[in-house]
Amino acid sequence: MKCVLSGIQPSGQLHLGNYAGAIRQFVQMQHDHEMYIFVASYHALTSGRDADALRGNTRQVVIDYLAFGLEPSQTNLYLQQDVPEVTELAWILSCVCPKNLMDKATSYKDKVAQGLPASVGLYTYPILQASDILSVDPDLVPVGEDQRQHIEITRDLAQKFNHCYCQESDDVFRLPDAMIREEAGVLPGIDGRKMSKSYDNAIDPFMDEKPLRKRIMKIVTDTTPVEAPKDPQRCTIFQIFRALAGPDDTRTTDLANQYRAGGMGYSNAKQALFELIMDLFGEARRRRTELMTDPSYIEKVLRDGADAARAKVSQVTRRARDAVGL
Numbered sequence: 001m002k003c004v005l006s007g008i009q010p011s012g013q014l015h016l017g018n019y020a021g022a023i024r025q026f027v028q029m030q031h032d033h034e035m036y037i038f039v040a041s042y043h044a045l046t047s048g049r050d051a052d053a054l055r056g057n058t059r060q061v062v063i064d065y066l067a068f069g070l071e072p073s074q075t076n077l078y079l080q081q082d083v084p085e086v087t088e089l090a091w092i093l094s095c096v097c098p099k100n101l102m103d104k105a106t107s108y109k110d111k112v113a114q115g116l117p118a119s120v121g122l123y124t125y126p127i128l129q130a131s132d133i134l135s136v137d138p139d140l141v142p143v144g145e146d147q148r149q150h151i152e153i154t155r156d157l158a159q160k161f162n163h164c165y166c167q168e169s170d171d172v173f174r175l176p177d178a179m180i181r182e183e184a185g186v187l188p189g190i191d192g193r194k195m196s197k198s199y200d201n202a203i204d205p206f207m208d209e210k211p212l213r214k215r216i217m218k219i220v221t222d223t224t225p226v227e228a229p230k231d232p233q234r235c236t237i238f239q240i241f242r243a244l245a246g247p248d249d250t251r252t253t254d255l256a257n258q259y260r261a262g263g264m265g266y267s268n269a270k271q272a273l274f275e276l277i278m279d280l281f282g283e284a285r286r287r288r289t290e291l292m293t294d295p296s297y298i299e300k301v302l303r304d305g306a307d308a309a310r311a312k313v314s315q316v317t318r319r320a321r322d323a324v325g326l
């Protein structure tokens, strides 16, 4: 059985980009893969300094993972801080990481340009991410396009470590592959740029119905008149619809035909997207309300998940410690 690992930062409410680019794949893969899905709480320290907000967001990401359909019987769900071996491994990796590998990372520059403090933690963020990944020997890492470079850095670091310390036959680290959905790798937000917490353009599928509808109605479109045929591929509403329903779904092909035929206004497409979201996430919305009332269940899921993750991670860490002479 192939092994899968991925994680999300608890830096705010999850949005449709996180779902379409990442969580949807986790849910689909969990029945025939060995799954490690975690909350990247240490990574979130690079962007916020509000302890109560971090505690709240961390629990909320777990609740949302479960609401979206992750099943603890199929997926090991844990918090990064509950598996301390990962940070140990990050140090070991940092000692083989050439500094210029970090200099090449684009996310550091982007985040500093957005106003985040230029801390050493932010600078070496990709090493901790490599450690998250390599710590469970995964084959696949399902993520959105913005994480592609981090997976490449992970592979580079694994190779570098193996080259420094191992004979070919007893490599310590396996090289994982990124798994990126073509139609959802970069889900646009309501302003057409990549959907992101930091651009204030995100759609939260758990919003109350009225504000959710209002948010969708705000999606920016061009000014093509109602009667004119429209190109669905160039429209943000359609891109979101297609990523959520799937490119081959009849609802997607029907909507594309309506665009091309003309006579359909963008407000109709927005209404169709709103209805799709209510339909796709109806069950998740109900489940989330229930889960919010059961904190002891969440704690149990996290305890079990951390135990399972530590069992695996400690084997990998032991290999790395042995290889370097600790």
Ligand code: TYM
Binding pocket: 005, 006, 007, 008, 009, 010, 017, 018, 019, 020, 021, 022, 040, 043, 128, 129, 132, 133, 141, 142, 143, 144, 145, 146, 147, 150, 184, 185, 186, 187, 188, 194, 195, 196
């Ligand atoms: P984060 O928390 O920013 O995002 C979580 C996941 O959601 C994806 N994503 C998107 N996909 C498509 N379109 C979008 N608009 C969009 N916005 C976000 C991200 O690509 C990601 O898959 N560094 C990671 C967290 C992390 C991690 C890891 C991921 C830490 N360690 C190990 C994988 C493996 C991050 O900041 O993701």
